[in-house]
Amino acid sequence: MDLPILVLVISFIILLLLNVPVAFCMGISTVLAFLAMGDLPAFVAVAHKIATGIDSFALLAIPFFVLSGVLMGHGGIARRLIDFANVLVGRFRGGLSFVNVLTCMLFGAISGSATAAVSGVGGFMVPIMNKMGYDRDFNASVTITAATTGLLIPPSNVMIVYSLATGGFVSIAAIFMAGFFPGFLMGLSLIFVSGVISIIRNYGKGESFALKEGILRFFRAVPPLLMVIIVIGGILMGWFTPTEASAVAVLYSFFLAVVVYREVKIKDIPKILLQCGVTTSVVFILIGTSMAMSWVMASENVPQDISAALLSTTSNKVLLLLMINAILLAVGTFMDMTPAILIFTPIFLPIVEKLGVHPLHFGIIIIMNLCIGLCTPPVGTCLFLGCGVVQTTVTKVMRHILPFFVAMVVTLLICTFVPEISMWLPDKLGFVK
8 A cells, every 4th residue: 555545544544533523534634645645735735626626516506405405494394294294104003103204205305414304304203203102212213214215315415426426427317316216215114114113012003184184284295395396307307407406496495484384584594594504514625625535545546456456356246246335334334425425436436337337326325325324323413413303312222223224224235236226217217328
């Protein structure tokens, strides 16, 4: 291993162990690697790579989708989606857990954020489940794992990041389409596990509704559900680009939250914009530093070396895909999704392409792996946020969340080895060449 890469890896690991924020870990270790390379002014070079790394028109979609999600979160959308989901699946045994999963899928798809789904849906849904006799830690497990489905069902910010990591080779619209069926399959697997556990523990049924009330709740949920149709439909019809679609999403969510539902007041807008700015700044500093770190690794031929090492280990496609999944699952336990996608996509994409795996299919594989990482310690964002929302501890939740992990891993393996789940819709829509 060359000296710059050795310095990069060792300093990055040490800084992580010292609990330094991931963005600073990458930035500092990249500076040290540039110093070890010796032929460039380190601070100037890193600053330049960070600036050019976020200089992309496509990335404008991220702050717009973040703002749209924040507006939706404050606008009473979660409550209306919960009422609608309750009509669909609430009457079955364990129905409230089904409502939780389905609402997280809908809300996560609308907001594009797993953490927004945890706080928005969990904050409203979990107290109801507690009151109806469901175990608190079971409720937390359902919410934490179900929230990640919104990262697979478009629109999704991490899919935009993956498109950037491929150098634009995979279009945002194409990866959006590839995520639909894997996201729904993940949600169905979590509903199945919730149902089995509910039967074993004899959790009660939810409410039953008259036809009139069901129709009323459906129409109340139509306006927020139209968000996905407007955004995805507009992209597919060629009315606007994904970046322009994100701006349309902001206008539509603003109209719903401020004008239609009136749960967001004009005086709340500065606070919402500040929240959006903070979230966006965190994402962009992660993107910038990870792009600088990726440049160092690319200049030192790390992707090629890792590719050669893995391919020399075995030529068996199944074994290689299992190894890559295992590595990504491990990475997801200690690294945030954004830098992980930007760092490991250039490393593993050349390998899987040699195995005949389409970049669209691999995008879903890497996102599904890292979604599972959001629910695992020591860095699992959804895990810790969910425990805070439900007011329980990680230790207690971990005992209940294991069956959901199994369901997520099984779904991951199915999607890994049955590429048609990811590729059918993009292929039918003409995104696969």
